[in-house]
Amino acid sequence: MKPSSFLYFAAFGVKAILFRRKAPILGTIIVTDKCNLHCKHCSVNNITAVIHPYEQIRQEMRQLYHMGVRILFFCGGETFLWRDGRRTLRDLVTEAKAMGFLIVNVVTNGTFPMDLPEADLILLSLDGDRQHHNEIRGDTYDSIMKNIRGATADNICLYMAINQINKDCIRDVCLTARDAKHVRAVSFNFHTPYPDTAELSLSREEKARCCETIGQMMKEGAPVFNLKSAFPYLIENRFPTPCHQCVVMENGTLSTCGRCIHVPGLCDQCGYFFVAEYTLLFRGNPKIILEMLQTYLKYI
Numbered sequence: 303m304k305p306s307s308f309l310y311f312a313a314f315g316v317k318a319i320l321f322r323r324k325a326p327i328l329g330t331i332i333v334t335d336k337c338n339l340h341c342k343h344c345s346v347n348n349i350t351a352v353i354h355p356y357e358q359i360r361q362e363m364r365q366l367y368h369m370g371v372r373i374l375f376f377c378g379g380e381t382f383l384w385r386d387g388r389r390t391l392r393d394l395v396t397e398a399k400a401m402g403f404l405i406v407n408v409v410t411n412g413t414f415p416m417d418l419p420e421a422d423l424i425l426l427s428l429d430g431d432r433q434h435h436n437e438i439r440g441d442t443y444d445s446i447m448k449n450i451r452g453a454t455a456d457n458i459c460l461y462m463a464i465n466q467i468n469k470d471c472i473r474d475v476c477l478t479a480r481d482a483k484h485v486r487a488v489s490f491n492f493h494t495p496y497p498d499t500a501e502l503s504l505s506r507e508e509k510a511r512c513c514e515t516i517g518q519m520m521k522e523g524a525p526v527f528n529l530k531s532a533f534p535y536l537i538e539n540r541f542p543t544p545c546h547q548c549v550v551m552e553n554g555t556l557s558t559c560g561r562c563i564h565v566p567g568l569c570d571q572c573g574y575f576f577v578a579e580y581t582l583l584f585r586g587n588p589k590i591i592l593e594m595l596q597t598y599l600k601y602i
């Protein structure tokens with residue numbers, strides 16, 4: 303991270319903590335909900351299958367920028383399916399950088415070639431060892447690993463959503479993050495139980511065991527892009543929700559925190575680690591502040 307970006311985020315954090323400011327800093331634009339996969343745990347793919355046009359997305363970027371957002375995520379569906387004429391995802395990332403966003407990340411299922419060095423991080427879903435990943439995401443593990451090996455930059459961060467199927471695969475994904483070329487780290491979430499995937503959610507005890515494994519892997523040197531100090535809050539689901547410093551834009555509609563905010567009762571069972579980490583940070587939790595500084599400076 304550039305020192306100027308660090309100072310910008312530090313100043314934002316101080317104001318948010320001291321003055322309880324709720325202005326956003328992290329924004330996500332859903333470029334399409336079209337997806338080439340139908341993962342078992344997913345409730346958001348191919349609802350409209352519309353690929354939103356470049357000008358609309360540029361307008362949404364401008365709106366987020368003027369609201370104060372400086373960390374931008376492009377998300378799907380599958381982001382690498384995005385096209386508008388000759389424009390591709392790369393054009394969205396370079397446009398966002400030119401507009402002034404300080405960190406621009408892309409979320410992907412990894413089934414397309416990973417040639418996007420312009421992105422700060424490519425968050426690539428890997429949901430376990432070959433068997434468990436394929437059970438959740440179809441027969442994609444080998445092609446994903448091939449795309450990781452063929453990536454043109456070391457900007458990949460694995461992204462694992464832990465659920466009933468893959469809860470015993472944390473170690474496998476940590477070792478892949480540690481050993482695979484082009485991979486910088488791994489970031490975890492617990493399954494957030496939309497009504498149609500509630501059976502995949504983890505109990506308190508299961509979450510505690512998962513956090514224990516992640517903590518152990520951190521001790522053993524695995525590059526985990528999460529904050530250990532947030533684990534007790536995630537296990538008990540006792541972090542504040544929603545995250546007011548995060549916004550999502552989908553087809554012109556702006557939501558606070560996530561598009562899931564519209565699902566009744568879901569925030570009480572939120573499994574997104576970033577929500578716990580950010581909300582605790584902006585409440586001024588000293589352990590989280592310290593660990594976030596160390597972790598973000600290491601991986602971004």
Ligand code: SF4
Nearest residue numbers: 337339341344347411
């Ligand atoms: S790749 Fe992502 S958007 Fe597509 S089905 Fe899987 S979880 Fe859903």
Ligand code: SF4
Nearest residue numbers: 559560562563569572
């Ligand atoms: S479930 Fe609620 S708190 Fe969690 S990401 Fe969605 S909107 Fe945010």
